[in-house]
Amino acid sequence: MYNDAEIFELERDRIFARSWVFLAHESEIPSPGDYVVRRIVDDSFIVSRGEDGQVRVMFNMCLHRGMQVCRAEIGNASHFRCPYHGWSYKNDGSLIGLPFHADAYGGEKGFPKKGKTLLPAPSVDSYRGLVFASLDENAPPLRDYLGDFAYYLDFYANQSPAGIELRGPQRWRIKANWKIGAENFCGDSYHTPQTHTSVVEVGLFGEPKASKRKEGALYFAGRGGGTTYKLPRDLSFEEGMRYVGYPDEMIETTRTTWSSEHRDLIGKDGFMVSAATLFPNLSFVHNWPQINGDGLVRPFISLRQWQPVSESETEVLSWFAVDAGAPESYKEESYKAYLMCFGSSGMFEQDDVENWVSITSTAKGTMGHRLRLNSRMGLTLDGDLVSQEPASFSGPGTAYVGYGEHNQRQWLSIWSDYLEHGGHALHGEPTGTAARGGH
Structure with a gap:
């Protein structure tokens, strides 16, 4: 499943052609004419804010001979002009110009421009300024697709009424399958004491021991899941936020913006959100390293997308996200x-x-095709839980404390349901054997 061309083609047709996929954040295109170019696997889209202020997602392909209309990754333009034959489109996608219109087509009589536009994405919606598109015109509403994961999204994207702003993305390619990063951020707290030992030893990470990861809770809700850290005992909400480096003015803003359930997860239950993944390929990370020799701790939020290139290559897009109303020094x-x-x-x-x-x-x-990987962490051979439900957890979904692959099984169960049914059989919880502890 991690390096197979046939499976990758199924993913292209049944996952990325049916799911809601993140494209951009509204803060990246704040002014009329601003645009970015993003893609869903092989389909390139212009995400543009028109002169009317509306955000549109348009297929980046000329109506004439199929050339990419916009070749730049980011910019501001009132019009897009195809470099092949010069057909021109307004930034709302409408066709307004054809060179030699009368000579080549007989003018409007031969080819009327009215009503001709760049092909819009079949489904477009947003949540907290995060713009998503689906290639499925019958996609469920985005809010229904998110389900209870929207509660956790708010920790990253709704720290104040100002919302978040993004910088980036930084972009690079890795010779790795796209699912591995998505799974890792979804719920792999087990790798931290091994993979990231040196980060803790050099004093970069604010937590004193990598093994503290086992005290955190894993959660899964809707189409996403993630990890948390266990805060020191008996901290109030304000003290918990201060512990990970938030300044007092931001603590007050989050206190009044978040719901009581959000505040209780930190102040009553003692859990601070960390990494997470929304199916299929959008991940989040919230961490709080020491940033200078004086021991100053500051948290950061990052959005990252695992953009498939092939079964064995991924383009990583990594954005820095921060509360738009935060102090500039922060x-x-x-x-x-x-x-x-x-x-x-x-x-x-x-x-x-x-x-x-x-x-x-x-x-x-060849041997890789013969090996069945073990994905049963957190379960005994009889199916009993090794990791336990937390005594108190104010967030929705299922939650477990301790090392376990509960989230990976849930994520892979959704993945397998999409491969089998194209997503049409999904109504709430996943149905595949992975959710019940199978391989």
């Missing part, structure tokens, strides 16, 4: 924390990619 310190950990040269990033590349290359051989 934004600078948080950005430094992000670069140290999960920028393209970040210490965590280098640790992780080494593993993922090795898995992908090893999976390609």
Whole structure:
């Protein structure tokens, strides 16, 4: 499953042609004419804010002979002009110009421009400024697709009424299958004491021991899941936020913005959200490293997308995200924390990619097709739980404390249901054997 061309083709047709896929954040295109170019596997889209302020997602292909209309990755333009034959489109997608219209087509009588537009994405919706598209015109509403994972999304994207703003993305390619990163961020707290030992030993990470990961809770809700850290005992909400480096003015803003259930997860239950993945390929990370020799701790939030290139290659898009209303000094310190950990040269990033590349290359051989990987962590042979439900957990979905692959099984169960049914059989919880502890 980690290096197979046939499976990759199924994923292209049944997962990425049916799921809601993240494309951009509204903060990346704040002004009329602003645009970015993003893709869903092989389909390129222009995400543009028109002169009317509306955000549109348009297939980046000329109506004439199929040339990419927009060749730049980011910019501001009132019009897009195809470089092949010069057909021109407004930034709302409408066709307005054809060179030699009368000579080549007989004018409007031969080819009327009215009503001709770049092909819009079949389904477009947004949540907290996060713009998603689906290639399925019958896709369920985005909010229904997110389900209870929306509660956890708010920790990353709704810290104040100002919302978040994004910088980036940084982009690079790795010789690894796209699913490995998605699974890792979804719920792999088990790798931290091994893969990231050196990060803790050099004092970069704010937590004193990598093994503290086993005290955190794993959660899964809707189409996403993630990990948390267990905070020191008996901290209030304000103290928990201060412990991971938030300044008091931001603590007050989050206190009044988040629901009581959000505050209780931190102040009453003692869990702080960390990494997470929304199916299929959008991940989040929230961490709090030390950023100078004086021991200053600052948290950062990053969005990252595992964009498939092939069965054995992934383009990673990594954004720095921060509350738009945060003090400028905090934004600078948080950005430094992000670069140290999960920028393209970040210490965590280098640790992780080494593993993922090795898995992908090893999976390609004959023996890799014979091996059934063990994905039963957290369960005994009889199916009893090794990890336990937390005494108190204010978030929705299922939650377990301790090492376990509960989230990976849930994520892979959704994955297998899409491969089998194209997503049409999914109404709530996944149905595959992985959710029940199978291989």
